[in-house]
Amino acid sequence: MPRYEYRRFGYTTPPELSGGRPRDYKVAIVGAGPIGLALAIDLALKGVASVVLDDNDVVSIGSRAICWAKRTLEIFDRLGVGERMVEKGITWKVGRVYHRDRELYAFDLLPEAGHKMPAFINLQQYYVEQYLVDRARDFPELVDLRFKNNVIGIENSNSGATIKLETPDGTYNLAADYVVACDGARSPIRSMLGLEFRGQLFEERFLIADIEMQADFPADRRFWFEPTFHEGESALLHKQPDDIYRIDLQLGWDADPEEEKKPEKVIPRIKAIVGERPFEIDWVSVYTFQCSRLERFVHGRVIFAGDSAHVVSPFGARGGNGGIQDVDALGWRLAAVVKGEASEGIFERYNAERVHGADENIKNSARTTNFMTPKSDMEKMMRRAVLDLAAEMPFARRLINSGRLSVPCSLERFYNRHLSAAPLPPGRVAVDAPLEKNGEDTWLLSELDAGFTLVSFGGGAGPAIAGVRHMSVGADHGDLIDRRGFALDRYGTRLSYLFRPDQHICAVFRKPTEEYVRAVVDKELGR
């Protein structure tokens, strides 16, 4: 299997430096990683133009983020790259936890049928970025990709932000109504604005290596506490496409990061895991983790999304997946404000929802990291007790924490639950279901692909409201047919659900009158 071939995207002199006419930029996105690119595509699908600025002109070097969760895949599917990702990625849903060489238990992250997207795929970040760039290029009029445009300054005001860019042809200024900082964990924009990034640093070092190797290891996520093949506290082995395996080894706080990166140190550690199979090292890094976030993600006309806003330790796959949920929450709001359909006040709700999401991710990944790095003899003893009991007592398995894997953030706290009969309350993200439309197979989430949508389960008419689509789902008649019963089972009958453009439920009605539905939509749009 040939290794990934890095290709330069290339640099084009921006119109500002080639005598072109200056343009009116509504949205400037800083950073062409998965978050920035996904946002540009989401905006383009809603007819909103953006300029994407990146200091580099190549995809991520090294695989970095590899685990993409079901919700992320659903969002990517809405953006038009989900199927391509699943096709290339390694699909998995089972995690196995070992203590020394004994398997303690396995967990299944998606034990039920009737979902388009799998629980997880593993796919190197460079593929994800390449697919997103390819997709962004489907919108040449709406996505202006500018590589080797490095942000060196920013001025924020109440009516817009101006960024100063450095290119191979010199510097120029670019003014936009909104700037979205998707510029990563070490966000230069965060520093330029002098914003504090507060949190917890874990006193532990991890070796992360991607190796290329022919092996028949399973796709399952395998995690060892006190492995027999490594003197450290834990190890993780995970399969990626192209015969690449991700290995995470806990090294301890005293490990020397420069020494540990050297092949003469890395190779014996890997041999201890994979035996005498030949392998090649693709990428190696020694990490220290922190869980930190900005206090607020919205600062005037500068909005933060992804790692620039929050970082977590990687056990739980909550970094990249959390960032994509930021895009989901921001894209429709930003598009609505730029188009004049919503008031700027709705960015406060983006801030509140995603601060909540970041806190949930930080809480879970911090707990995992704490479980993996006992800080005292008593903590070690406590963890040992959990591991010892787990072999025979299922309750103790629940206490073992090798990662609480990314799940969609629930927004229930932002909504009132007024209809207790509804199986899914407002604030939850839509649960997928297989359906039929005009005799063709489809999925519920594929039908919730734009704008606000009112869906009447078990049939029923909906009010005609500008900007709100209506569809009915029935066992044998309606706009969408639920032949296999998954949708009616998941949503109930004689209930109408109003979905936000990001597929979150924002209201459930017995009788969706025009007045009620309009009131909910107006509130969501801040008008």
Next chain:
Amino acid sequence: MGDFADDRLGTAGDDFYEALLEAHKGLSFEKSAALNARLVLILANRIGDLETLSAALTAARGSKE
């Protein structure tokens, strides 16, 4: 012994484990052990049923170490 094996904490398990470590934070090993001893007595009284407690002792003792 099946009763002891069943998970009754659910997702609150992580909350409890975090609170447990928090309670021990900053204590010497001896003070931590004393905290555990008090905790056992408090929980035993809360369970308040000798038969259950005897079975729990057997279950805990039967496990490794």
